[in-house]
Amino acid sequence: MTTWIFKFSSKQVTIMAAAVLLFFNFQLNAATNEIIITGGIESARPIGVVPFKYLGNTSLPENLSEVVASDLQRSGKFNPLKLSLMPQFPTTDTEINYAAWAQKGIDMVLVGSVESTGLNQFLVTFELVDVLRAQATGGQAKTLENGKLVMTRDHVIEKRTKTINGSDFRQYAHIISDIVYEKLTGQRGAFLTRIAYIKVLDRDTNPKPYRLVIADYDNVNPTTLLSSPEPLMSPTWSPDGNTLAYVSFENKRSQIYLQDIYTTSRTRLTDFPGINGAPNFSPDGKKLAMVLSKDGNPEIYIMDLQTRNLTRITRNRAIDTEPSWTPDGKSLIFTSERGGKPQIYQVNLASNRKSRLTFEGEMNLGGAITPDNSQLVIVNRTRGDYHIAKQDLKNGDMLVLTNTYLDESPSISPNGSMIIYSVLENGKPALAWVSLDGRFSFKEPVADGEVKSPSWSPFLL
Amino acid sequence: MLNKNALKTLLMVVPLVTLAACKSGPTDAELEAEANSQAEAAAQQVADAQAVADAEAKRVDVAKADALQKAKDMFESEKATLVAQNVVYFDFDQASVKSDFHSVLDMHAAFLVKNPGQSIVVEGHCDNRGTPEYNIALGERRAQSVETYLMNAGVSSAQVSVVSYGEEKPAVQGGSEYAFAQNRRGIVVYQ
Structure with a gap:
């Protein structure tokens, strides 16, 4: 707790020193x-x-x-x-x-x-x-x-x-x-958390339109960590909330980077031929699941962050992508086209046994499991519409949670109560939220740019 | 031992040699002048030949430069033509090159075969339906199918590389069918 507050405060002090009036006005307005x-x-x-x-x-x-x-x-x-x-x-x-x-x-x-x-x-x-x-x-x-x-x-x-x-x-x-x-x-609150997302400003007028942004969970105090002339994608938090992994095309090809959100120093983690994408930290923070197509087509790999050694998890001619860890860190779920259309699969990392989890709808993608290991949150395509849905892991029941347009990139709050995701609002990607029971939803008014790929931080205290 | 014929020959040659020695020849000056004039003629000949050669070389150089310029112009104009039609479009969730685009890709292939020093990057793009990660994979598959088409048409693999931008760089903003169709594309980018 102390560490986090100290770091956060020192950042605010820096901003205040730079523009005291601006800061206060902003704070009041925000x-x-x-x-x-x-x-x-x-x-x-x-x-x-x-x-x-x-x-x-x-x-x-x-x-x-x-x-x-x-x-x-x-x-x-x-x-x-x-x-x-x-x-x-x-x-x-x-x-x-x-x-x-x-x-x-x-x-x-x-x-x-x-x-x-x-x-x-x-x-x-x-x-x-x-x-x-x-x-x-x-x-x-x-x-x-x-x-x-x-x-x-x-x-x-x-x-x-x-x-x-x-x-x-x-x-x-x-x-x-x-x-x-x-x-x-009776449930832990998740108000002292943050979100990371990609903001895209007008590409015709901005030399560096792609922004990696972090903000408080309610999108107050947004801070740009990186501006790039080429796309940035897939920000994801380390379990300690100190590091983001993301994909950058700054060198005209996809590469995975790790960036400390406090010092803003960053390291290029991968530069393989083809796709370097979809990073996702293991629950213990020691490994990073990712997608690499260096061997011909997209496959799931796990990198040991200490040794940088790679373990290949999938071997299939079809697209395999979007790895996400189960809360116990013993399995990955991922999206695969091996059955024809994209569906969610699970692989046990000890036995390497794979099983299909989703069957409802034309496609299911972008899966993540709730912290209590009870629900699978997915992007479901039914009759051409993409919505956020959840599937009960015990009885397999699926429930569509949203009725917005082109929903994607769901990310679950660390207490499992809310989902932040990206929608198309007036033709532009924007942020929206829905409770895990699907009853409560809200969105932000249209921002000055596209806002996409939200990722909810872990608990920060 | 000498035989008879050899002896005869010897007897005939000796008097001739004596005669020649008695006849009065050209003076040293005459010989020198003769030599000089011969040298001059030779030099002239060399100079003439050089001039001809120079002229020829010049002509060849000019012709070469012309040809080079022409080739360059042709290269640039051909390239400009190709760059102006460097996009192929795909069907929803599909990555196969539609027959509508075979002829345009054939043109690119012919040009690349003729100019093996020319390299290209094939970009794969998607509409914004589905997830960004899935679309990165789909975009790569689209770029690869363009790459495969070009390689089947004789283009060297050393000339082609691919990159997928998924749904990150739409040509047209928004969620209309028109935008979707314009964004599902492969682009041949000349380096």
């Missing part, structure tokens, strides 16, 4: 990236995220509660109440009028405050309150402790106080979101 919810809000649980009271007179670098509300909304599990509908704006549990919130159908309320305690130092306090429990106990529950009946305030699910720097507001907001999310769903 407090929440606007999203267009395309489905599923009715299944989300209402919650009151009350604006945190600010005790101080300097301007705040970030609106904490706004970020928390945005996070909770983006998870698809919560539907934060609009400010205009809130019955009151309490700062602490004791100020909450439980009945007024319950009447609005809100059973959970997050309240808090921010206090300026010194130069760039802020004391943040927040409380997550169960309104219904508070109503039931009158805020005064009694419990047996060491044989004695004592008063508890068990309707306060979580209360924390922490001093943070001005540059840590956004991360702390995501930490609050993670706490709220985990307390209320």
